Amino acid sequence: MSQPQTPEQVLDTQGDCAPGKRDEDSGEGTQCSHRMLSFSDALLSIIATVMILPVTHTEISPEQHFDKSIQKLLATRIAVYLMTFLIVTVAWAAHTRLFQVVGKIDDTLALLNLACMMTITLLPYTFSLMVTFPDVPLGIFLFCVCVIAIGAVQALIVGYAFHFPHLLSPQIQCSAHRALYRQHVLHIVLRGPVLCFAAAVFSLFFFPLSYLLMATIIFLPYVCKATSWCRDRLIGHQEPPAHPLEFAFDLHKPLSKERVEAFSDGVYAIVATLLILDICEDNVPDPKDVREKFRGSLVAALGVYGPRFLAYFGSFATVGLLWFAHHSLFLHVRRATQAMGLLNTLSLAFVGGLPLAYQQTSAFAQQPHDELERVRVSCAIIFFASIFQLAIWTAALLHEAETLQPSVWFGGQEHAFMFAKLALYPCASLLAFASTCFLSGLSTAIFHLMQITVPSTFLLLRLLVRLGQAGLRGLRNLAGPAHPWPGPTGEADSQSLLLPAPQ
């Protein structure tokens, strides 16, 4: 990167902690925060995703149809899952911001962070209470108490770090506006808890308002962001104020790319593993059944579960390939803006729903009726998970000079290939969904076909894109043969391959 480092980039590097190097300038055991942050990311991503379990464990007995009441129950639970996923993500974003300010840690901060994590692990339980007893305000009350406790611990961390300034990130350490910084960080950290305090009070006498407040907490930052973005587009972009404080901590500040990746990896890893958890728990035959029904033949007993394993392979492949697309995308990302962070969160929320898709597909392996709805739910989940990935890229392309590597810019060498990678799943799932409308009898076959063809397409994708590009180039050469084309491997290649030829 040849451009001068902005204050944000200085913050993003998390102080001067290179791996393996340890600064021992203070006798009180100051430590690099890198590993603690990875651990926190892993914990938070698991907690956010574990909340899908009450949804997937919604029991549908074989006699019941996939009718309105079940659909309503599922819809409620999914809505609450999505909301809580977003709330944990908000907590994660606040944590990220907090540790962009606190550059180093010591033992006390590490222990305080553990206390914060312990409080966050209680969020899924309050969520379960809310789902099981939607009419009782206790669930939302406990939820608010948790959020307030998290805010209190984070405020303690801020107070402690500003009391021992050698723990702060170097930029703030040297700043003359340290008190202003503290006030600003406290504002970010305590915004949610204060709203939750109001929600907790309301939960005691009029709890629907509490749910409304909870929704406000989740969406307020994004609504602010969206309105300011729209205003910028309409009125014209205003220069960021010269004041360094505003610049470093306004809402446009990019998230740390490493932490976005770590959080996403955690979600993908736990989703892949929730699938095998379900397999291990439900698909081991009962020894008594094997003796009585299958005359002691374990192979015959396992044969019953065959379709489930097929569904498992398909689902693991889906999770794995979505991770692969995400990985390919972020290889080319330089910095993650907040809009990209929001789209990533939405994509991850749907990825977290993939165990539901698995459960749907393994359920229709047993119950032939209603498979149409189930296939459609699965297609929808995969479609939304992948379309938001594509949206991340689109959002990145809007500011490609800051956010992306030159090779994937419009007309870059890898641009078409990246587009193909990200567009494959949305197209495939949309196609599968559409074909179920025409060929409703074959919906299962279509779904399985999609799950088998997509991975093999990924393997052949580079070849296919090359063929497509060659075809396109041939067409263009026919249209305007006088235009000189740069060679396929030279430096000039990064200028344009897909841009319309200049008129």
Add this chain to the structure above:
Amino acid sequence: MSQPQTPEQVLDTQGDCAPGKRDEDSGEGTQCSHRMLSFSDALLSIIATVMILPVTHTEISPEQHFDKSIQKLLATRIAVYLMTFLIVTVAWAAHTRLFQVVGKIDDTLALLNLACMMTITLLPYTFSLMVTFPDVPLGIFLFCVCVIAIGAVQALIVGYAFHFPHLLSPQIQCSAHRALYRQHVLHIVLRGPVLCFAAAVFSLFFFPLSYLLMATIIFLPYVCKATSWCRDRLIGHQEPPAHPLEFAFDLHKPLSKERVEAFSDGVYAIVATLLILDICEDNVPDPKDVREKFRGSLVAALGVYGPRFLAYFGSFATVGLLWFAHHSLFLHVRRATQAMGLLNTLSLAFVGGLPLAYQQTSAFAQQPHDELERVRVSCAIIFFASIFQLAIWTAALLHEAETLQPSVWFGGQEHAFMFAKLALYPCASLLAFASTCFLSGLSTAIFHLMQITVPSTFLLLRLLVRLGQAGLRGLRNLAGPAHPWPGPTGEADSQSLLLPAPQ
């Protein structure tokens, strides 16, 4: 580090992929492997740990005593869990070795790695089959098939990478002995699968031998290591042969410290989260029960679960603080030797058993009888998890010049403090175990007391160590007042605080 870089260190840095920098020297989309390795570490650690679930879900009905038959059942399952944990760790170690050779990846390698991960996720299922049907050879047969498939995919990765040498780590890329390297890596990757092939064959007609072979796969590398270590001690250490190949890939080669940390973080994170999974699934009261038994009062219904939440807090604190001790230790570790890796694996295997300790403590909250055995099991799990952490440090101290930062060497500034951190849990759990022998009636109280006092001791530990050191220094000053002591904060302090004064 002022010493010259050895070839191992060159390999450890995983090629020249700095985060944020992407080398685009080849048109075929070569990528840095860092993120793929983190994701693999997360998946593998979760898969290794998820296998504790069949153990914790061993149902003990309230009428049953914690008697011999239950103990035997539990012991069998725990043994199989430990064995499988170790096998996944062996697969992880092979994966680490493999990607120390393959420095960069491209899309094909990323997809092959995903296929490898998918096969590994099936291991827990074969484990469940083995536990449920110990007398049927199908479980071990499927297990062997999985291991062979993993070996085949890894051999494919090796073949692919050596076919496109720009994917190899720079050192091997330039080496004249590339074919020898390939042979050596293939040997490491295929050693386990070949033994498993034999085990699969035997499983068809004499399956106890298969279990024996499985045990060989796990322990062979360690037995080799231990014997060579003993031989070195007895005969004297032989210089490593001058041949660079032998040097880079013999069994003494240190593991990548980052990957050991990432794998350990994954285990700690998932163990902490398995605890909340149990809470969310089992401790949400049934709406019908609340209506009938508690006259609609959710608060009263939740009161029943109070002791479980206490146990949960205690267990989360234990996992968190063990992570904290591990984190503190590895902050001071420069390089992880294979002995340290083995001890770390053993420690993690017991950490994975902590959900069992939690289940034990929450179970005795409901059933007052047999609490003595349960408390003892919990104490034993915590003791072994923490004593192996202490052993990692002891093993590191044997080669402190290579493995540790100077500040924690014998007599270093932080030496006593680090010892106190690592010795706290072994001492506390041993003390709790011992006191249950004398005060068997109070075992629960003792256990809860331990879970409350240890975290607070961690907070005060630095103070306590300072006090202890001051006391020791005072005693020494009394004994030999002529000896000049360095000041408590100077550079000379890193020389000695706890070493016996030179005579």
